Amino acid sequence: MEVARRRNPAISFLEEDLEDLPFADNSFDVVSGFNSFQYAGSFESALLEAKRVLKPGGRLVLGNWAQPELSDATNILKAIGTLLPPLPPDHPGPFALSEDGRIEATLHKHGLQLLSRAVVPCPFNYASLEDGVKSFMGTGPSASAINYTKNKELVEETIAKALKAYNTADGLHFLMNHFLVFVAEK
Numbered sequence: 001m002e003v004a005r006r007r008n009p010a011i012s013f014l015e016e017d018l019e020d021l022p023f024a025d026n027s028f029d030v031v032s033g034f035n036s037f038q039y040a041g042s043f044e045s046a047l048l049e050a051k052r053v054l055k056p057g058g059r060l061v062l063g064n065w066a067q068p069e070l071s072d073a074t075n076i077l078k079a080i081g082t083l084l085p086p087l088p089p090d091h092p093g094p095f096a097l098s099e100d101g102r103i104e105a106t107l108h109k110h111g112l113q114l115l116s117r118a119v120v121p122c123p124f125n126y127a128s129l130e131d132g133v134k135s136f137m138g139t140g141p142s143a144s145a146i147n148y149t150k151n152k153e154l155v156e157e158t159i160a161k162a163l164k165a166y167n168t169a170d171g172l173h174f175l176m177n178h179f180l181v182f183v184a185e186k
Helices: 002-007 043-053 073-081 102-109 129-137 140-149 152-166
Strands: 028-034 054-065 113-121 124-126 173-175 178-185
C-alpha cells in the first residue's frame, strides 16, 4: 500500500475488512476482489458485504486462483509452506474457493446472478530469479514464513530454489497460472 500511495498520491487507498466495509448500502456500481475473498474470515460474510454495498444492478467481479493443479505458482507456495507450521483445518488458504461449483453455488444462494465464469491464463514471467523472488516475497505466505522463522534470507532461499525449476533457456523464469474470474449482478 505504501508503494501504491507513493506512486499515486492523488488516489485514496483504504485497507478495510472485507466483512465490514465502511460504506453505505447501495454505494457502488462495481465491486471487485482479486485474490482476496478466499482470505476473508468468512467468504459468505465478505460476499454479503460486497452485495450490500452494490447498487441494484451493480456488478461483482471476483477473481481467485483456479484449481491448484492449473498453476505453477502452487509449487512455490508449497515450498514456502514448508517453513510454516501446519495450517488449522478451518484456514481458508489460497485455493479455498477453487473447488468446482463453490463460488457459483454461493452467489446463487445469496441472490446474485452469475453472468459469466472464465478460467483465465495468468502467466508470471520474471526477467530474473531475483525478480521472481522479490515478487513472491510480497505475498501473505512469505510474510507469514518470515514472521514464523524470523529468517528473511531462509524464505528468499526457499523461493529461489523452487523458482529455479521454471528457468527458461534465456534466463527468464516463467510460471503458467490460471485464475477463475466471475462476474455477477445484484
